[in-house]
Amino acid sequence: MVSTRGLEIRDLVVTYPGGPTAVDGVTLDVPTGEVLALLGPSGCGKSSLLRAVAGLEPVAAGALRWDGADVSDLPVHRRGFGLMFQDGQLFPHRDVTGNIAYGLASLTRADRERRVAELLELVGLTGYGTRAVTTLSGGEQQRVALARSLAPRPRLLLLDEPLSSLDRSLREHLAGELRDIVHAAGTTAIYVTHDHDEAFTVASRIAVMSGGRILQADTPERLWHAPASEQVARFLGYGPVVDAVAAGPGVRTPLGVVELPVVADGAVRLALGPRALVPDADGTRLPVCGWRVRRGERELDVTLPDGQSAVLRVPGSPDAAVADTVTVGLAPDQVAVVPGEAR
Incomplete structure (x- = not known):
């Protein structure tokens, strides 16, 4: 039987030396198959929370569990989580195929080629495999970065402002495409953004953050029609x-x-x-x-x-x-x- 528990965050605290508490006792669940957006202004703690889940920031207190198993002390490469950042961080010396296949070294050559072909089709870049990533547009590069993140079939995909470096019209277009791609892949995901429209387009649930805390976590429809406080509403x-x-x-x-x-x-x-x-x-x-x-x-x-x-x-x-x-x-x-x- 496939578990649907997914990610469980309990009383999580992240602090930085000499600075304020970045994540202040956050408790949150992300069931398997859900796309959760962390929405809030710059400095509210959403990226710190994402990095703590990824294992890139130490946890001062609290627990992180996946399907009931504690992952708080696991190194990044053993968590089984995929990462995608706003600049894509593609390898300029590799072509599109080389970038997507980077995390597939354990597969046979035939299986790698098959998986890359699947992902190129999924992100709408069929036929782009031999293209140099430096010749791609910003939107195309972000699709390659998404395909590379999805390639190893991560049990959780973490996306940190993946579209913020693009202009607004392209960002609005790609938000819908990204939503469709992630849902088609069946991947559980956390999507960090400060853009309201992105959050409402991409996510099946949205958690509004401020001052390192979750103010409200709800479906986009309920969040809009029933804000939990005047602060959330504003x-x-x-x-x-x-x-x-x-x-x-x-x-x-x-x-x-x-x-x-x-x-x-x-x-x-x-x-x-x-x-x-x-x-x-x-x-x-x-x-x-x-x-x-x-x-x-x-x-x-x-x-x-x-x-x-x-x-x-x-x-x-x-x-x-x-x-x-x-x-x-x-x-x-x-x-x-x-x-x-x-x-």
């Missing part, structure tokens, strides 16, 4: 957060009543998503204090009744006149109740 792109009052299915806000999933009656905090404000002739009139055009949409800066700033996105010509005020309502699927009493 990091994901919600904001502002306003006081409201829940009464049955309706939540009374400074911008009118909005129907939301059942919450306990009483004072609540309501986080507004990037598209929470919508034009509504019967809504609340707000002053416009600025505007810009972005990706074909006009963005109006408005002031809420409580004095906070927010953005209303509306289609429109860049040359159209902007009124001094606008009436708005709330889109129910773009707001979330966050824990904490109204202030």
Whole structure:
């Protein structure tokens, strides 16, 4: 019977001499077959956690287990984990085949060739085997790096900001491809990123980190619609957060009543998503204090009744006149109740 326990992280602590605690008591499970994204700003501890799992950083306290067996003291090469970094770290003196086959020395020549051919097809580089890696584009080099990481069939693949060195359009394109490749390979993976879109595209579950701790670990859908705290909500792109009052299915806000999933009656905090404000002739009139055009949409800066700033996105010509005020309502699927009493 194949175990599904996968990786178990228990109360893990990573420290650096003379510095702050990089990983502060993290407990996390990554079941077999799952792709988990560690999402957080620079310096939050996500790469330190990944490196500790890989065996590249010493663990000050806690335990790392794979399928129940402790791997905390195993050297890197005995953990059976694959690594992929943001710069790919390809060997410039080897061609594509030579790079992918680097970790396959224990196989016969025929088996190596067969495995390399499988991986070239998997990453969409069939026919590239004899190409020098220095002649490849950035995206192609990252595909070769991914194929090399997958070649030995690692039981866990660790990816540290693998697309961060690429431009945004290519990064967005490759994120979807990388997700499909990892899922097709059936590999358990941890994906470190500071990019929200990458995390939501690639992962089946996302763990938000801050200050060396996990703030929330959940599916992308639940993470977005039910952030565990105002801090998580704001990091994901919600904001502002306003006081409201829940009464049955309706939540009374400074911008009118909005129907939301059942919450306990009483004072609540309501986080507004990037598209929470919508034009509504019967809504609340707000002053416009600025505007810009972005990706074909006009963005109006408005002031809420409580004095906070927010953005209303509306289609429109860049040359159209902007009124001094606008009436708005709330889109129910773009707001979330966050824990904490109204202030």
